[in-house]
Amino acid sequence: MMENDKSPKLRTVNKSVPAFLLNEFPKNFPFLLGKELIYLLASKGKSEIDGTDWENMFADCVGAKWQPSNVGLEDIVMGNTAWGAKTVKSANPATQKKVRLISGRNSPVYSFGDKIDTSTNPAVLGKHVLDIWNERVSIVYEKFKHVRTVVLIRSDSLSEVVVFEFETIRHDSELYKWEWNKNNNLIGIDKWTNKHKFTWQPHGSQFTIIEDVPERSLLIRIKQPTSLNKEQILTTLGFDKSWISIERRNG
Numbered sequence: 617m618m619e620n621d622k623s624p625k626l627r628t629v630n631k632s633v634p635a636f637l638l639n640e641f642p643k644n645f646p647f648l649l650g651k652e653l654i655y656l657l658a659s660k661g662k663s664e665i666d667g668t669d670w671e672n673m674f675a676d677c678v679g680a681k682w683q684p685s686n687v688g689l690e691d692i693v694m695g696n697t698a699w700g701a702k703t704v705k706s707a708n709p710a711t712q713k714k715v716r717l718i719s720g721r722n723s724p725v726y727s728f729g730d731k732i733d734t735s736t737n738p739a740v741l742g743k744h745v746l747d748i749w750n751e752r753v754s755i756v757y758e759k760f761k762h763v764r765t766v767v768l769i770r771s772d773s774l775s776e777v778v779v780f781e782f783e784t785i786r787h788d789s790e791l792y793k794w795e796w797n798k799n800n801n802l803i804g805i806d807k808w809t810n811k812h813k814f815t816w817q818p819h820g821s822q823f824t825i826i827e828d829v830p831e832r833s834l835l836i837r838i839k840q841p842t843s844l845n846k847e848q849i850l851t852t853l854g855f856d857k858s859w860i861s862i863e864r865r866n867g
Contacts, residue, residue, distance in 0.1 A: 634762040635697040639781055639832055641678065646836050653774050654841050661843035663774040670768050671701045682777040688720055689756045689763060696761040700784060702768070709769040710779040710835055716815070716824050717767065718769040722748040723821040732818045734796045742794030742804050745816045745823060768827070775840055780833040787814075826829055 623797075636642060657663060668684075673690050674681040680694035692696035705780045707713045724730035724744040732741070756763050769778040791814060792804040804814035815824040 632761055638726055639830060641834060644852060646834060650836055650838050652677065653777065653838055657774055658841040659728060665770060665774065667701060667703055670703045674701055674766055683800050687752050687756060689752060690760065696763050698756060698760040698763050700765045702765060704767065704769050706769050706771065709771055709776050711771050712778065712829050714826055714828055715767060715769060716826050719749065719764065719823050719825045720752065721821040722816065722823040734800055737797055738794035742792065743789040743803060746787050753781045753784055753786050773840065776837050778820050778833045780836050782827065785860060789793040799857060
């Protein structure tokens, strides 16, 4: 036996480490996102931002890749971490305590052959709705170690936004009681806290999850920029008439 026998040192990569700690965004992320919002306002001249805009912004600001998916839970990817992105409008993002996140269309009629009306056992139907969600989440976890949802709460003017993320998880239907509400929508209520957690709408099969806004959310405020003038943009581009070709087509 060799003297001072030791185990060999190997070069290893810890594949379980996420892109960054949950809700601890990269140091320059707030500044980069602020720039993106200012550019959007200046270039579009209006404060409209859709889900695709937000997905692209977030991917660019954290150095991830944007790749839209059918499942919708892995549209942004960096290493072993994937994100789904949601955007919600609020009159006052800084004080928002909860958000309702539209989380796909779950159709028990298609997936289980269920008959849907208010005479249907809500507990059975609620389980089927969650089973569809859980299956989607499981599919993404087969490819990624860490799956998250990143949320942008935005004011009407985009001058104030809140950003936070949470782990995207499967939900145990046994932890919730299910009932039909006065609008004939199915709702899931946490048995322990008695808080409303899920809403499922029979018409359209829209599934909504209610999430708490964490205290350590990121609040970003920006100065409203002046909209870019069309002629100034064209001049900056070096536009001249030769860029346009016109002909009259016959027949």
